[in-house]
Amino acid sequence: MRIAFFSDTHLGHRKFTKLDENGLNVREVDVMQTFRRFLDSIEKRDPDVILHGGDFFDVVRPSNLTLSHALQSLMKLQEKRGGRPFVVVGGNHEMPKVRGTGCALQLYNEVIPGFKAVYGDPEAVSLGEGHVLHCVPSSRVGDWEDLRKREKGTMLLMHGLIDGIEHGRPDLSPAKIEREYEFAFLGDYHLHQAIRDTVVYVGSTDYVATNFWKECGTPKGWMEVDTEDWKWTFHEVKPARRALDLPSIDASDMTLDEVGEAMLEQLAAALKSLDDDNPPIVRQVIVNAWPDLRREVPFTILQECRRQCLDYDLVTRAVSTKETQSATPERPRGQTLAMRWEEFAKEYEIPEDVNREGIVRTGEDYISEARRTSGED
DSSP, X not given: OEEEEEOOOOBTOOOSSOBOTTSOBHHHHHHHHXXXXXXXXHHHHOOSEEEEOSOOBSSSSOOXXXXXXXXXXXXXXXXXXXXXXXXXXXXXTTSOSSTTSOOTHHHHHHHSTTEEEEOSSOEEEEEETTEEEEEEOGGGGGGHHHHHHHSOOSEEEEESOBTTSTTOBXXXXXXXXXXXXXXXXXXXXXXXXXXXXXXXXXXXXXXXXSSHHHHTTSOOEEEEEETTTTEEEEEEOOOSSOEXXXXXXXXXXXXXXXXXXXXXXHHHXXXXXXXXXXXXXXXXXXXXXXTTHHHHSOHHHHHHHHHTSSEEEEEEEEOOHHHHHTSOTTSOOOOOHHHHXXXXXXXXXXXXXXXXXXXXXXXXXXXXXXXXXXXXO
């Protein structure tokens, strides 16, 4: 039996404020286009079973547009496949927090041939050829052992973070999961990572995480698993829109004009390397920046950069304390909010296994996003 596995499609995801010619959020359209690319790629390999690891939708109540487009895409695929199994486990994004609200996936259970979504209690699903799939939604990840005790299964499909992944639950042992199942298909973590040879996160299909730039340098794709030997292959699929994290600009020995020229040159070189006309999502980081550099960058420079991108995120990272103390008098010395956050985050007590640098950078990204949204740029 050959199994295709993908996860965290987050259909209905919206970001930025730009709309297309039909008045639709551009990123919502991007994510749907990427979804169709995945279905096309999977269809070409013609697997016996398709699994989805959860967060099929980005919200509990997706828009009618998202529901309709996803339904059409799945109906077309499942009709071509003759209704062979397509199993989805509920993720935290689509699972309602209030009883009685219902899950959007329930609609697809009723109308799509061979489609089965498990979003309530954990459930064992027979796939044929002696294989039983244990499906554990995000709200019940702690109950996978209870399901295992009730009924034997060969595979696990679960949406949740286990031990060995950042913020993973220490009570969800990958070694124990590996002992209990021939293969564990895991969703929720957006980066493709094999915790064990047969305990694997496939990652998300597009760049939809809160910490957007962390996942932009990683490949997106789906896994093909052969149950004969449990070997798997990762098939890369490029998202519909590129996200470019440009090389940092070191402003320590540069004038403001030189910084502006470097910004334009970096962007021009990146755009030249693209193989499509879709305006990319871009981040430009400037390191060793004086406190007010971000405000001093000429509007015409920022306007030109943003004109060529879906979104252009300019991030400045200040010089270190020692460098600030020895800075020339003409440089302003007032601390920006980003500098105060970095100073606080680097001294705040956190658990040893938490990535401090990641916390610092995430906070800076949030501050940058807030300033851009409020029109301070």
